Amino acid sequence: MSSNVHYIPYGKTGYFNQLVIDFLGEHPNIRPFYSYSPLKPDFEAAIRAKQQQPMNRELLVSALQQQYAGLEQDTAVQNNISSLLQPGTFTVCTAHQPNIFTGYLYFVYKILQTVKLAGELKQQYPQYNFVPVYYMGSEDNDLDELGSIYLDGKTITWQTGQKGAVGRMRPEGLEALIEQVQYGIGYGEYAEELIALLKQAYLEQENIQDATLFLVNQLFGKYGLIVLVPDNPAFKKQLIPIMEEELWHHTSQGIVAKTIAQISQHYKVQANPREINLFYLAAGIRERIVKTGDKWEVLNTNLSFTAAELKKELHEHPERFSPNVILRGILQETILPNLAFIGGGGEIAYWLELKQLFAHHQVPFPILLLRNSFLFVDSASSERLQKLGLTATSLFEDTETLVNNFVQEHTNAALCLKEEYAAIEKLFDELEAKAKSIDITLVASNASERKKAVKSIGKLEHKFLKAEKKKFAWQTEQIWQLKQRLFPADSLQERKENFMPWYVKEGPAFFDRILAATIPVTDQFCIVVEE
Structure with a gap:
């Protein structure tokens, strides 16, 4: 293929x-x-x-x-x-x-x-x-x-x-x-x-x-x-020395916590250490080991160990101890x-x-x-892409943005009101100059009216686009179907x-x-x- x-x-x-x-x-x-x-x-x-x-x-x-x-x-x-x-x-x-x-x-x-x-x-x-x-x-x-x-x-x-x-x-x-x-x-x-x-x-x-x-x-x-x-x-x-240190001295928590404190200044932390970062593993059981007083307990079970019992268990059955992340x-x-x-x-x-x-x-x-x-685009989806004139990389755009861009690219109507925005800005710049010459307090009123006018132009622009999109209903539906097929549940294909x-x-x-x-x-x- x-x-x-x-x-x-x-x-x-x-x-x-x-x-x-x-x-x-x-x-x-x-x-x-x-x-x-x-x-x-x-x-x-x-x-x-x-x-x-x-x-x-x-x-x-x-x-x-x-x-x-x-x-x-x-x-x-x-x-x-x-x-x-x-x-x-x-x-x-x-x-x-x-x-x-x-x-x-x-x-x-x-x-x-x-x-x-x-x-x-x-x-x-x-x-x-x-x-x-x-x-x-x-x-x-x-x-x-x-x-x-x-x-x-x-x-x-x-x-x-x-x-x-x-x-x-x-x-x-x-x-x-x-x-x-x-x-x-x-x-x-x-x-x-x-x-x-x-x-x-x-x-x-x-x-x-x-x-x-x-x-x-x-x-x-x-x-x-x-x-x-x-x-x-x-x-x-081979891990017994490290697991002993973990069980008795809880080393990991202190070391990793310091790193996390630095990372979390800029990013979301992925995993937080516990006091003991080991599970107990047995038939039908994988539960955390916790220290309570002078004993080590296995959560959600009746199992507990003294220090001597735990050391014996670890050395005789290391397979019963399971590291966490x-x-x-x-x-x-x-x-x-x-x-x-x-x-x-x-x-x-x-x-x-x-x-x-x-x-x-x-x-x-x-x-x-x-x-x-990877994103694998099947032959049927590839054919749709070609008919729509879309590139494979454009698929990563938000669906609504992709549709809007497609309509604006293929319409004969002037949907982008750049000239109108410019005219509004020019008009209100002139009005601001007049306001300053008459009464400086009128500048704020001018700014308020400018904001309303720009907002009105934005609403009209949105309505123009919405009306024009109706003429591209088939293409819009094709784009939505492509995205749903290749990005199931709005997720990467590989994660689903x-x-x-x-x-x-x-x-x-x-x-x-x-x-x-x-x-x-x-x-x-x-x-x-x-x-």
Whole structure:
């Protein structure tokens, strides 16, 4: 399928907040809170920093081999896992929760950006190896978000009474959802293959994290992508010293609070630290740990620990302790020989709070890269754009503004009353001069009348435009339909839609199209227009 690719700066889309724009622009208000430029990152410096960090590569490879045991592995995956034993191998990483059926479109974009970045780094630094990693946030318990997808204009939701970490939940009741998906995606060359894959993933695996591992491996294994599930005692064991400090000394709260106090002078804060930034994780439970008197309690349960009991629990069962958003990145960067983290605007915002916490724990702070964003314009919408004479980038304008601009551009009537405004201003300038010569107190009256006159001209201008828009009813409706189709619920397509409607038509070629348009280090939003 042939496509035209266009780019528009993130700052001109209207869909990204000022913190993200300033992050990309390295504004002085936010620049102190990250280590490397997001547009000209110094990968050599990141490599040197990571080489100084103690790294248990044998443990990482062993854990990954156990994780992948029984899974069909592409040779590229096997080679990448083995290469992690070598001190010259580094990772580039993205992270996301195990949303059912992958959740949002941007899940795919993040993964493919890590793949593209790893490939480009290998070309730039052939003496090293670079492995793309998807770090699964399987301990998240936000089922309201993770258990739904948007498909065919409807939200499909997994109804389950299970609680705790979503990754540990049993995939019960998902057969009915897969039937809804089958109906929602319709017919396509790859529809049957995709539904079979979903059934293998969600009806034959033990839990959601295993299902997600299976699905992502099947879809992206050929690119050498490694999926890492951190819900593993071996990985958590490496974090015990940091978790001890968190439980007994509450270090994170003080350090991050100071950073937040500085950031909040200019931006909205993304995440606030708690006294203890750890959850307790067990069957059906992921609840906060709080200190009450001389005991540590697990909220909403009957569980509590003395200091001795807690220390014993932590050392014998580190897998029962789950870092929240403040400590999650520390665990990631402790497990992996990682250079760069690719995240969305919200993820970048909370990472910006953590630089000093990383420094305190002597963990190198990674290069932060904003994930790529795409708008896919289907062939039918592309045809409408051409008939209307609109550009792909103009779609990011407010709908009403887009309609008004279209009418003003195509009408034969003089809807913009610039000459009339100028005439009014000239008249009242003359009247003001006369007022001053007669009685200076009349100047205020003149100013009041000027304001009324300008307002009246504005009302007439609005009525002229409104009347003229009726002559363009068909075009106006087409513009509104285009916007609703490409920006569902007035949101970016990638924050609402799922990858499956594209995949059923194109199969793996859809991913290759994304890869071709991906620029791993950029400040440009990508628009892909089908011909």
